[in-house]
Ligand SMILES: Nc1ncnc2c1ncn2[C@@H]1O[C@H](COP(=O)(O)OP(=O)(O)OP(=O)(O)O)[C@@H](O)[C@H]1O
């Protein structure tokens with residue numbers, strides 16, 4: 001357990017000011033996430049998983065506290081550096097897939113590569129390769145509306161991998177999928193983290209995720225409830241069965 | 242390390258064009274008010290061009306036809322006077338058109354909030370979003386204005402032939418008509434661009450978290 005720390009969250013709180021009342025969603029989160037781990041953030045609905053997830057991904061700013069990615073405080077980045085981080089360093093997977101509806105599967109996958117400055121030919125070649133890896137060979141010319149939920153999420157996984165990010169953030173990637181399709185996506189993510197040394201961080205309340213996680217972080221009411229390593233988990237699930 | 246994010250111009254054009262094509266009906270609605278306003282502007286201008294041609298021919302009969310058709314011509318005058326009322330109607334129609342464009346573009350931004358947020362999550366800079374919206378408006382503006390201008394000119398030609406007789410077509414100065422067409426197209430495209438500025442800024446300021454919202 002001497003891996004490099006890739007994400008460090010330090011004393012992060014988040015309040016939402018709703019005018020009359022201030023909702024305190026995160027109440028001081030400290031985390032260190034090692035490179036190449038498959039990490040699940042678990043917790044009841046409304047516990048602040050998505051909120052924490054947005055902070056880690058640089059999509060929202062904490063009220064207090066800091067998020068470091070590769071030991072760089074992301075609050076210090078300017079708009080260009082932040083865009084670069086989102087483009088090259090992090091791949092996002094959403095519960096609602098969020099493919100660009102007017103673009104084909106292939107165009108969705110190549111868009112981040114275009115942003116990263118890759119030439120069109122290279123992007124198409126790499127994009128086709130990624131679609132093949134997620135098992136969507138031959139569906140590259142389809143629009144998102146012509147694909148099933150599971151297929152759309154596969155496109156989203158391929159898109160998240162477009163620029164070989166160090167971190168893949170997935171907020172309830174299986175939330176809108178049936179059991180079997182959800183399992184496929186989980187396997188795909190697991191494969192990624194073990195084969196490519198990608199750090200996968202996924203927020204979920206899907207218990208299937210536990211089996212593949214290296215570490216599970218339980219969030220309750222805006223605080224880290226407990227952190228379990230894989231070894232502890234196995235004893236536990238083993239005990240239950 | 243150079244941390245550069247890019248969206249080549251060609252690619253922007255491609256995305257903007259595709260966006261219009263796929264949402265063809267929506268684009269058509271956005272463009273419709275522009276087509277009508279530009280057609281009206283071009284119609285007014287070209288009608289004046291035809292009357293002006295008749296007047297310039299110096300014929301006495303032509304002069305009487307013009308008076309009968311309701312044109313404000315002073316005896317011996319060299320110019321057709323566009324009445325202030327006419328000018329106001331044209332300006333008003335253009336204003337209504339701009340409001341219509343802003344409204345339609347704002348709706349389009351609202352409809353596409355998730356798409357815009359997602360693009361930002363993938364690394365799009367604010368100006369990529371502005372550029373895409375401006376390019377779309379430019380294409381819609383050009384297409385709508387050209388259609389409107391041609392429509393207006395044809396209507397003017399037909400109605401002038403009816404009210405002023407075939408002499409109008411014979412005496413009209415075609416460069417003047419061409420100029421009216423060009424003016425209408427430039428005005429229309431300009432309106433389309435002015436109308437998109439505010440919606441494009443709203444779109445560009447959208448935070449990437451918006452893309453994550455599950456509701457709506
Ligand atoms: N933009 C916002 N404005 C106000 N309150 C918000 C906002 N975003 C989240 N919240 C509140 O923060 C709390 C935590 O939300 P969050 O989405 O992080 O929960 P979650 O753990 O992801 O839940 P779920 O499992 O249902 O996705 C909720 O009570 C929610 O109402």
Ligand SMILES: [Mg+2]
Nearest residue numbers: 049050171172
């Ligand atoms: Mg959530």
